[in-house]
Amino acid sequence: MAAVLRKxxxxxxxxxAGVLCRRSGNEGHLFLxxxxxxxxxxxxxxxxxxxSVIVEMDxxxxxxxxxxxxxxxxxxxxxxxxxxxxxxxxLEMDKHCRGLILTSAVPNIFSAGLNLFDMMDKPNEHYxxxxxxxxxxxxxxxxxxxxxxxxxxxxxxxxxxxxALCSDYRIMANNPHFTIGxxxxxLGIVAPFWFKDTLLNTVGKRTTExxxxxGALYSPTEALSLxxxxxxxxxxxxxxxxxxxxxxxxxVPDHARQITKSMIRKxxxxxxxxxxxxxxxxxxxxxxxxxxQKSLQFYAQSLQKxxxxxxxxxxxxxxxxxxxxxxxxxWYSLIQRS
Ligand SMILES: CCCCC/C=C\CCC/C=C/CC(=O)SCCNC(=O)CCNC(=O)[C@H](O)C(C)(C)COP(=O)(O)OP(=O)(O)OC[C@H]1O[C@@H](n2cnc3c(N)ncnc32)[C@H](O)[C@@H]1OP(=O)(O)O
Numbered sequence: 340m341a342a343v344l345r346k347x348x349x350x351x352x353x354x355x356a357g358v359l360c361r362r363s364g365n366e367g368h369l370f371l372x373x374x375x376x377x378x379x380x381x382x383x384x385x386x387x388x389x390x391s392v393i394v395e396m397d398x399x400x401x402x403x404x405x406x407x408x409x410x411x412x413x414x415x416x417x418x419x420x421x422x423x424x425x426x427x428x429x430l431e432m433d434k435h436c437r438g439l440i441l442t443s444a445v446p447n448i449f450s451a452g453l454n455l456f457d458m459m460d461k462p463n464e465h466y467x468x469x470x471x472x473x474x475x476x477x478x479x480x481x482x483x484x485x486x487x488x489x490x491x492x493x494x495x496x497x498x499x500x501x502x503a504l505c506s507d508y509r510i511m512a513n514n515p516h517f518t519i520g521x522x523x524x525x526l527g528i529v530a531p532f533w534f535k536d537t538l539l540n541t542v543g544k545r546t547t548e549x550x551x552x553x554g555a556l557y558s559p560t561e562a563l564s565l566x567x568x569x570x571x572x573x574x575x576x577x578x579x580x581x582x583x584x585x586x587x588x589x590x591v592p593d594h595a596r597q598i599t600k601s602m603i604r605k606x607x608x609x610x611x612x613x614x615x616x617x618x619x620x621x622x623x624x625x626x627x628x629x630x631x632q633k634s635l636q637f638y639a640q641s642l643q644k645x646x647x648x649x650x651x652x653x654x655x656x657x658x659x660x661x662x663x664x665x666x667x668x669x670w671y672s673l674i675q676r677s
């Protein structure tokens with residue numbers, strides 16, 4: 340079974356694998372730039388603010404801390420997804436790496452989900468390439484043989500929530516301004532079946548039904564009560580809590596944990612692996628419709644309008660606007676009763 344997981348992970352993006360560079364003199368740190376070309380060049384200075392995926396490897400424990408670092412909101416663009424795929428391959432192939440903690444280097448945001456602009460006003464070839472990259476990240480993360488903990492240090496809508504759902508355990512910072520959930524329907528789009536399956540496997544059918552249909556975004560407390568996340572901690576303790584939790588997962592022999600994980604996730608993974616091309620075709624057909632494009636444009640504009648109503652838009656104020664707009668969910672009480 341572990342071999343199945345490994346096979347799912349290896350062999351993808353082979354041309355890109357192995358192009359990561361390690362920072363000399365700062366062992367165990369991998370950094371990638373959002374520009375594909377710089378990946379191919381050995382680099383010696385990595386403190387540039389344009390670093391989009393940062394990995395800090397603790398060689399003593401074999402735990403990699405992976406931080407998404409694309410301000411302002413860590414939206415999952417095609418270049419970011421491509422880089423992330425390379426990093427994940429590299430970590431899977433590193434025999435010393437046993438665990439992965441996924442978090443964000445951007446204050447208050449874990450990830451805003453898929454980059455809206457990769458789904459708007461583009462040729463079909465772009466949609467197709469973009470969606471393949473989205474699939475790839477899900478396959479790598481959901482099928483990862485590493486113990487994987489999400490340290491959710493900010494809002495995490497849609498594709499951001501999916502990233503967190505791929506982990507084995509989710510710890511969220513207990514800040515009432517943060518929200519998490521699969522809100523696709525609110526944008527006039529539809530979460531594909533494998534987003535749905537990932538949520539379903541985590542929270543069960545009734546919560547999935549209500550959450551997906553209504554595009555609900557939840558506060559940390561709500562998310563905890565629905566088992567969308569496993570634990571809440573004060574923001575300042577998030578990384579130490581994730582590290583401590585990882586210790587618990589690494590006490591289990593890797594092969595036993597990996598085979599168990601594979602047993603549980605294999606059929607869900609195969610659901611997509613067996614029909615990737617059809618899923619890409621569906622996405623392209625769906626996203627290129629005029630009505631869907633209009634919905635996305637309207638939504639993207641509404642994000643910008645929220646800001647225009649407030650002058651000057653302090654970051655704490657903006658956070659509150661987003662929370663009020665998307666998070667307070669009257670249907671939450673329905674779930675509580677169900
Ligand atoms: C029948 C078969 C069907 C098959 C269908 C198949 C597939 C279709 C489904 C595709 C799946 C999509 C999943 C997704 O992930 S869609 C993306 C959903 N994301 C969101 O809804 C999040 C939107 N963003 C927010 O809610 C907020 O930005 C925030 C993350 C809470 C942060 O708030 P705040 O700190 O206040 O920041 P701003 O709102 O001011 O944003 C700053 C800046 O960033 C831009 N931006 C925000 N989100 C995105 C994004 N996802 N992509 C690109 N850009 C984003 C925002 O517009 C601001 O830009 P400006 O500074 O230029 O104004």
